[in-house]
Amino acid sequence: xxxxxxxxxxxxxxxxxxxxxxxxxxxxxxxxxxxxxxxxxxxxxxxxxxxxxxxxxxxxxxxxxxxxxxxxxxxxxxxxxxxxxxxxxxxxxxxxxxxxxxxxxxxxxxxxxxxxxxxxxxxxxxxxxxxxxxxxxxxxxxxxxxxxxxxxxxxxxxxxxxxxxxxxxxxxxxxxxxxxxxxxxxxxxxxxxxxxxxxxxxxxxxxxxxxxxxxxxxxxxxxxxxxxxxxxxxxxxxxxxxxxxxxxxxxxx
Amino acid sequence: xxxxxxxxxxxxxxxxxxxxxxxxxxxxxxxxxxxxxxxxxxxxxxxxxxxxxxxxxxxxxxxxxxxxxxxxxxxxxxxxxxxxxxxxxxxxxxxxxxxxxxxxxxxxxxxxxxxxxxxxxxxxxxxxxxxxxxxxxxxxxxxxxxxxxxxxxxxxxxxxxxxxxxxxxxxxxxxxxxxxxxxxxxxxxxxxxxxxxxxxxxxxxxxxxxxxxxxxxxxxxxxxxxxxxxxxxxxxxxxxxxxxx
Numbered sequence: 374x375x376x377x378x379x380x381x382x383x384x385x386x387x388x389x390x391x392x393x394x395x396x397x398x399x400x401x402x403x404x405x406x407x408x409x410x411x412x413x414x415x416x417x418x419x420x421x422x423x424x425x426x427x428x429x430x431x432x433x434x435x436x437x438x439x440x441x442x443x444x445x446x447x448x449x450x451x452x453x454x455x456x457x458x459x460x461x462x463x464x465x466x467x468x469x470x471x472x473x474x475x476x477x478x479x480x481x482x483x484x485x486x487x488x489x490x491x492x493x494x495x496x497x498x499x500x501x502x503x504x505x506x507x508x509x510x511x512x513x514x515x516x517x518x519x520x521x522x523x524x525x526x527x528x529x530x531x532x533x534x535x536x537x538x539x540x541x542x543x544x545x546x547x548x549x550x551x552x553x554x555x556x557x558x559x560x561x562x563x564x565x566x567x568x569x570x571x572x573x574x575x576x577x578x579x580x581x582x583x584x585x586x587x588x589x590x591x592x593x594x595x596x597x598x599x600x601x602x603x604x605x606x607x608x609x610x611x612x613x614x615x616x617x618x619x620x621x622x623x624x625x626x
Numbered sequence: 627x628x629x630x631x632x633x634x635x636x637x638x639x640x641x642x643x644x645x646x647x648x649x650x651x652x653x654x655x656x657x658x659x660x661x662x663x664x665x666x667x668x669x670x671x672x673x674x675x676x677x678x679x680x681x682x683x684x685x686x687x688x689x690x691x692x693x694x695x696x697x698x699x700x701x702x703x704x705x706x707x708x709x710x711x712x713x714x715x716x717x718x719x720x721x722x723x724x725x726x727x728x729x730x731x732x733x734x735x736x737x738x739x740x741x742x743x744x745x746x747x748x749x750x751x752x753x754x755x756x757x758x759x760x761x762x763x764x765x766x767x768x769x770x771x772x773x774x775x776x777x778x779x780x781x782x783x784x785x786x787x788x789x790x791x792x793x794x795x796x797x798x799x800x801x802x803x804x805x806x807x808x809x810x811x812x813x814x815x816x817x818x819x820x821x822x823x824x825x826x827x828x829x830x831x832x833x834x835x836x837x838x839x840x841x842x843x844x845x846x847x848x849x850x851x852x853x854x855x856x857x858x859x860x861x862x863x864x865x866x867x868x869x870x871x
Binding site: 421446479 | 648649651652735736739740741743744746747748749750751
């Protein structure tokens with residue numbers, strides 16, 4: 374579980390996050406949604422320690438991450454898998470080497486075990502056969518799937534996915550959504566997904582935080598999303614063409 | 627940003643770069659890759675430039691030789707120029723354009739495409755992981771390249787003297803042996819090591835603190851070369867003053 378309490382973050386005079394309180398439960402797919410510029414990415418970067426918070430604290434399983442120095446954070450960071458929006462694959466490594474990399478750095482495994490585990494992950498993201506190619510030789514969507522395979526190869530306790538479906542075709546997006554949900558439930562992972570994709574939110578979101586102008590404007594489960602009473606959330610939700618279908622789907626549940 | 631800010635951040639960066647590698651095997655493998663990238667891939671340009679420079683210095687010196695200036699001066703001048711300045715200073719300056727810009731653009735691209743963030747989130751100490759192999763590789767391979775440059779330059783001088791009938795081989799051979807001080811080679815290698823560290827670290831520093839996109843990567847690459855060359859020149863003056871006077 375990750376608990377965020379009273380987090381503020383500003384860049385110069387521009388305040389981006391204001392007193393953010395959020396709880397991301399283990400074994401659940403936790404979504405952070407909101408319009409562009411609402412602070413989703415900054416919040417995520419604060420949670421994983423890529424940005425330092427100005428105030429507040431972030432606790433991983435009760436341990437205050439914000440109070441730790443870089444070295445003290447390393448054990449927690451090794452339990453984190455993160456899928457970046459652009460993939461962030463290492464372009465000098467092949468697909469297989471990218472996926473194996475976290476294991477090479479931190480796992481006590483021989484080369485064969487590492488390769489077997491990496492191939493399992495590539496299979497889960499339907500990328501068998503691409504292991505010897507370089508990131509530049511595969512499509513953007515495939516890069517995203519490789520990045521997800523790399524994020525999950527170490528069986529992380531905490532999985533962060535920044536726009537996991539952007540750039541993917543709808544069929545692959547469903548595969549990725551299902552994979553994120555299955556891994557979360559299978560390993561009890563605390564999964565945090567940042568997304569604009571309301572279809573994903575409705576399909577796999579267990580716990581949803583809506584950010585507006587740097588504040589958590591609403592939180593709840595997917596069933597409550599259409600009756601939130603929050604005007605900004607309604608606007609955000611109904612901006613999506615898919616919502617007409619999704620609304621019908623939800624009402625059918 | 628002020629000069630003091632950059633100096634402070636550079637030393638903090640170096641302190642982080644010189645931390646013990648997290649995984650010895652990964653570090654060793656990365657260092658081998660860098661040795662190939664920095665060293666083997668630079669061998670061609672170093673050899674080409676050294677051959678031409680050695681030959682040109684021999685021709686220019688021969689042009690001055692005559693009357694009271696003995697013919698062995700050609701060999702002596704080629705040797706001294708190659709050992710004292712061309713190989714240990716000009717070759718690193720040329721390599722700062724090739725190797726330095728490569729390091730800065732490689733690390734800069736990793737920064738702007740979030741590859742460095744990915745390393746950090748995994749718990750990898752990104753500065754040490756990316757920079758230490760490059761520093762070590764540069765420190766190991768630059769002296770080799772410089773020695774090769776010295777040998778090829780002096781050899782090219784001998785070849786052109788013979789081919790263009792500038793002096794006899796015996797005179798040239800006598801020239802390259804006369805008043806030889808082994809310390810000159812030591813001085814050259816000492817300053818080469820310092821230049822190697824400057825070029826690798828300054829380039830990595832500029833690459834690592836790139837923010838933005840492709841344009842900023844280009845700017846970092848340019849800055850890396852400019853600052854490396856300036857610092858190499860300053861260090862050259864300081865080291866020469868310290869060791870040769």
